[in-house]
Every structure is written in C-alpha cells, then in structure tokens.
Amino acid sequence: MKGNRAVLTVIVILVVVIAGWWMFRRGAAEQIDLLAHFDQAQKDGQPFAIEEVTLGNEKKRAITAPANGRVRFHVRVPNDGWLKVSLGLKPEAWEKEGNGVYFFVGISDGRAYENLFTQTVNPFKNASERRWIPVVVDLSAYSGQDMEIMFNTRESGPGQAPDARNDLPVWGAPEIVTR
Numbered sequence: 001m002k003g004n005r006a007v008l009t010v011i012v013i014l015v016v017v018i019a020g021w022w023m024f025r026r027g028a029a030e031q032i033d034l035l036a037h038f039d040q041a042q043k044d045g046q047p048f049a050i051e052e053v054t055l056g057n058e059k060k061r062a063i064t065a066p067a068n069g070r071v072r073f074h075v076r077v078p079n080d081g082w083l084k085v086s087l088g089l090k091p092e093a094w095e096k097e098g099n100g101v102y103f104f105v106g107i108s109d110g111r112a113y114e115n116l117f118t119q120t121v122n123p124f125k126n127a128s129e130r131r132w133i134p135v136v137v138d139l140s141a142y143s144g145q146d147m148e149i150m151f152n153t154r155e156s157g158p159g160q161a162p163d164a165r166n167d168l169p170v171w172g173a174p175e176i177v178t179r
Contacts, residue, residue: 045069086172
C-alpha cells in the first residue's frame with residue numbers, strides 16, 4: 001500500500017512539474033515592437049515619421065503617415081501572434097472639415113494578400129473618435145511564417161469622393177505580441 005502511494009505521489013509531482021514547465025514556456029511572451037523596425041520598413045508616400053502623439057488623454061509613440069500611404073514591415077509571425085495597434089487622427093484635424101481617413105491593414109507572403117481589418121476614422125464628424133481607437137487582430141494563422149504586414153491609409157473610404165483635407169493619420173504603438 002505504501003509503495004502504491006509513493007508511486008502515485010511521484011506521478012502527481014511529475015505531472016505538475018511538466019504542466020508547469022509547459023505553461024511557463026508557452027506563457028513566455030514574445031513581442032515585436034514595429035516602431036523599432038521603422039527604419040528598415042518600406043514606405044510608399046511621404047512623409048512618414050515617428051512622434052509622441054497625445055489623443056484624448058493618452059500619449060503613445062506613433063507613426064505619422066500621409067493621407068495616401070503605406071508602410072510595410074517584414075516579420076516572422078510568432079506562434080499565437082496578435083497585432084496590436086491604435087488608430088487616430090492628430091488633434092489638429094478634429095475641428096476642421098473633411099471626411100476622415102480610411103485605415104486598413106493587410107498581410108502578404110509575397111504571393112497572396114489578405115486584408116486583416118478596415119476602419120474609417122473621422123473625428124470631425126464623430127467626436128467619439130477623438131481618441132486612440134484600439135485594434136487587435138489574430139495572426140495565429142500565419143504562425144512561424146515570414147510575412148509582410150502593411151499599414152495603409154487612404155484619404156477617403158470606399159465609395160467616397162477623394163478628400164484629403166485635414167487628414168493627419170497616426171498608427172499608435174504598433175506591435176505583435178503573443179498571448
């Protein structure tokens with residue numbers, strides 16, 4: 001009887017140790033700060049820059065982008081990767097007429113492109129958009145793959161006439177994290 005109890009105790013301890021190791025290893029968060037890779041990113045359109053931007057009461061390091069621009073980051077997507085970014089327009093645009101900016105992010109392996117999300121932000125028309133708008137996108141379908149993540153801005157959304165008045169888009173604190 002004592003021998004069975006000792007074997008059972010050893011098995012339980014081994015299961016707990018293995019489960020703890022697996023959870024610790026899996027829980028080790030990997031993070032890719034895309035701002036740290038900004039200089040190597042490909043940029044289409046001008047001007048792009050990194051600035052401290054405050055929207056609402058929240059300050060973030062951000063990419064300021066042209067109304068019609070694209071910035072592309074080449075990354076290896078980590079297992080269980082998620083894209084986190086915040087969208088907004090600089091406060092100088094909030095009280096001035098315009099139709100906002102169309103933001104969209106896509107991903108490509110060089111052969112195919114997939115749109116991950118789209119959103120029009122217009123703080124002139126919608127006062128609730130005078131802040132950072134958080135976006136989180138699951139990238140786990142691309143785990144372990146070398147991909148290009150593309151941050152795009154357009155002066156007008158689909159079906160709208162071109163209007164770049166007061167378009168001052170910013171991409172706040174873009175990063176890829178694991179959960």
